Amino acid sequence: MSRPQDKVKFKSGHEMKNRFMLAPLTNTQSHPDGTLSDEEYHWLTMRAKGQFGIVLTCASHVQTNGQGFLGELGIYDDRHIAGHRRLAAGIKAEGSLAVIQLFHGGMRALSALTGEAPVSASPIERKGARGLSLEEVKALRDDFIAAAVRAKTAGYDGVELHGAHGYIIAQFISPEINQRSDEYGGFLENRSRLLFEIVDGIRERCGQDFLLGVRLSPERFGMLLSEVKELSQRLIDTGQVDFLDISLWDSFKDPEEKVHADKSLLAHFTDLYWGDVRLTVAGKIRTAQEVQQIIDARVDFVTVGRAAILHHDFPVRVIEDPEFEPIALPVSREYLRSEGLSDVFVDYMANWAGFVADTEGSVSM
Secondary structure (H helix, E strand, O other): OOOOOOOEEOOOOOEEOOOEEEOOOOOOOOOOOOOOOHHHHHHHHHHHHOOOOEEEEEEEEOOHHHOOOOOOOEOOOHHHHHHHHHHHHHHHOOOOEEEEEEEOOHHHOOHHHHOOOOEEOOOEHHHOEEEOOHHHHHHHHHHHHHHHHHHHHHOOOEEEEEEOOOOHHHHHHOOOOOOOOOOOOOOHHHHOHHHHHHHHHHHHHHOOOOEEEEEEOOOOOOOOHHHHHHHHHHHHHHOOOOEEEEEOOOOOOOOOOHHHOOOOHHHHHHOOOOOOOEEEEEOOOOOHHHHHHHHHOOOOEEEEOHHHHHOOOHHHHHHHOOOOOOOOOOEOHHHHHHOOOOHHHHHHHOOOOOOEOOOOOOOOO
16 A cells, blocks of 8 residues: 655656645745745745655746736746746755746736736637737747746756646637637647647757656636546656646545546546556645545545645654644634745735634634
């Protein structure tokens, strides 16, 4: 039986010291120009000290018009490299793998931050988004690849491509959103072309020893479970990726599409042929027992968000105590600051219903 403390070996040659990856958590702590702040450095390196096998950064935009959140980390310009070099070194100094998530908000980018209308695979009237020209699609592909090259220059062990949650790669994949009639629209092969060209370009520019993952989500934003499964298997079969990060929203739920209700949403992915590609899933994995349950379901490692905010050393606590459960919510601002969150991040978490207590010190540490 696999255990949370067991190592994970990737085809690129990298080894993960345990089965815990920090989820790519929006934290709004970076500087307005996308450069790294001391607050974000502290938050992420504290998770490395807490022994996460992979510390994955928040979404980091690859073009100026791709910013989706206030205080978002950027990697669209060489001026960002110095901060990333510091961050990657700080994470790796604790024995964790340093991985950055590459991102573009597409129709979900914020015009108030970018200064221009959002873009997408096709015009999306409800979002005020215009469709990208063919030349702009190719530029987007090249900018994702260039961002990966910057990440390697900065010393990261690898990158994860954010192809989930209705952001730009997912917008191209979605048959509901993508209404293009060129080689990037129509059948799934065309709608996923952008993703595969980015993957191939990163492999060509960054080499086989660079860790490469892809995040996908099988539901919402017009995604079809059957297509995401097919896409996942194609990514596995290419031999170009090290891992897939499947964001399930809830790792214990049944599919929303009734035609696929014969088994759990998780089982639809564990039943794929994975070969030497690793699988991680995210979604409401909060207790030690749930971690073991997911690992027992033939998942290689877990991706943890909320519990990692509450406990920077969540991996240590789970490994030491198979009955561990996170602190009860809501928690005080003081408690969250003790766990490495700046006031800005705590304010952001206050938007999560029932997470932050209204009164200082209302929950004991």
